[in-house]
Amino acid sequence: LPPVDLTARLADRTRRMNASAIREILKVTQQPDVISFAGGLPAPELFPIEDVRRATDAVLTKYGPAALQYSTTEGHLPLREWIAARAGITPANVQIVTGSQQGLDLLGKVLINEGDVVLVESPTYLGALQSFQPYGPRYVQLPTDDHGIDTDALEDVLKAHPAKLLYAIPNFQNPTGRTLSLERRRRLLELTAQYGVLVIEDDPYGKLRFRGEELPGLYDLALELVGGDPERSHVIYSSSFSKTLVPGLRDAWVQAARPIIGKLVQAKQGADLHTPTLNQMIVSELVHDVLPRQIEIVKRAYGERAQDMVGRLREYFPAGVSFTTPEGGMFLWVTLPEGIDTTPLLAQAVERKVAFVPGRPFFALGGGENTMRLSYSSATPQQIDTGIRALGETIREALG
Numbered sequence: 001l002p003p004v005d006l007t008a009r010l011a012d013r014t015r016r017m018n019a020s021a022i023r024e025i026l027k028v029t030q031q032p033d034v035i036s037f038a039g040g041l042p043a044p045e046l047f048p049i050e051d052v053r054r055a056t057d058a059v060l061t062k063y064g065p066a067a068l069q070y071s072t073t074e075g076h077l078p079l080r081e082w083i084a085a086r087a088g089i090t091p092a093n094v095q096i097v098t099g100s101q102q103g104l105d106l107l108g109k110v111l112i113n114e115g116d117v118v119l120v121e122s123p124t125y126l127g128a129l130q131s132f133q134p135y136g137p138r139y140v141q142l143p144t145d146d147h148g149i150d151t152d153a154l155e156d157v158l159k160a161h162p163a164k165l166l167y168a169i170p171n172f173q174n175p176t177g178r179t180l181s182l183e184r185r186r187r188l189l190e191l192t193a194q195y196g197v198l199v200i201e202d203d204p205y206g207k208l209r210f211r212g213e214e215l216p217g218l219y220d221l222a223l224e225l226v227g228g229d230p231e232r233s234h235v236i237y238s239s240s241f242s243k244t245l246v247p248g249l250r251d252a253w254v255q256a257a258r259p260i261i262g263k264l265v266q267a268k269q270g271a272d273l274h275t276p277t278l279n280q281m282i283v284s285e286l287v288h289d290v291l292p293r294q295i296e297i298v299k300r301a302y303g304e305r306a307q308d309m310v311g312r313l314r315e316y317f318p319a320g321v322s323f324t325t326p327e328g329g330m331f332l333w334v335t336l337p338e339g340i341d342t343t344p345l346l347a348q349a350v351e352r353k354v355a356f357v358p359g360r361p362f363f364a365l366g367g368g369e370n371t372m373r374l375s376y377s378s379a380t381p382q383q384i385d386t387g388i389r390a391l392g393e394t395i396r397e398a399l400g
């Protein structure tokens, strides 16, 4: 039989698909002697392994075979009830998803028509761009500064472009580590409500504040504006147990009005039927006692590591380099002098046994060649010292 040209058989939309820079770099940084500031990996040494062991045993004892059987697409009801009670909504407004990454993909599938204008921060989480891309959005980048999205610029954009969606990470943003100010949260909600733009609030880091005052989320503020009725909220909230508990159980959730949840359920039926039953039940055991304790442990550790890294950046990085100083989360953002391209710089850094994520893939419409993302969450003080020193030398060399 003549060989079939398989690439010619791929669906047209696959031309819009690209690899995740983070996932690709993770393969490089698996080499044991490379200090990686690349992936947003939670600190493995802090994982509550014994608690997970006990919870797994308790679940198998309590539910028996049901813990290993197919289960509902909406998700394990006790877990949805716990999430709903905390958010002041009903379980019908909560959909469990297999990582918030799946939530982003399903939201793209049910909300984005080819050509819809999707407003994204500049820079934004590259994984969201990867999830939305196959559905053919027209991205419009929103300028950001140390207080998050520039809402004056947002108003100008909304006057110029009827937009379908605004995707935002208000707390400890990926990749910059920045936090959207309260004043701008209110202004963003006013403008998006006025112009009929749905907001996706992606908030996997919201509980990981280690400095400053906690701020109400967009979803919470929007709920207040509509008298607490989730059916009238134009904000869709996404969060995850990946950064507060463990990422490998792939448990996360979406909060939204029922018409959106209803379509998410149908999209998820077509994707994976349901999130693993056992994993949901384990998380449902852990949320009561283990989760609050784990959040405190993680916040303290990440606060120390962030402080460490900022100290080393000040010590080892050359003048002319600027960086953010986050109040929570796992990342900070470095801006090098114009003219340096951090994509080729990564290869030189890896030769010095240190890795980061070049900034370019975090910009939906290009730019950012002279930027990079650093994650401090899974690095020890010694690795931060050694790695930042090596990275500083790499940058000095590139500056000539």
Ligand SMILES: Cc1ncc(COP(=O)(O)O)c(CN[C@@H](CCCC(=O)O)C(=O)O)c1O
Binding pocket: 020, 022, 023, 026, 038, 039, 040, 041, 098, 099, 100, 101, 102, 125, 127, 169, 174, 202, 204, 239, 240, 241, 242, 247, 251, 252
């Ligand atoms: C804003 C934002 N939204 C969703 C996710 C996905 O988290 P989960 O699927 O809930 O684990 C993430 C996780 N991003 C990490 C983890 C990616 C891990 C990986 O690709 O290996 C990162 O940027 O490095 C995120 O930052």
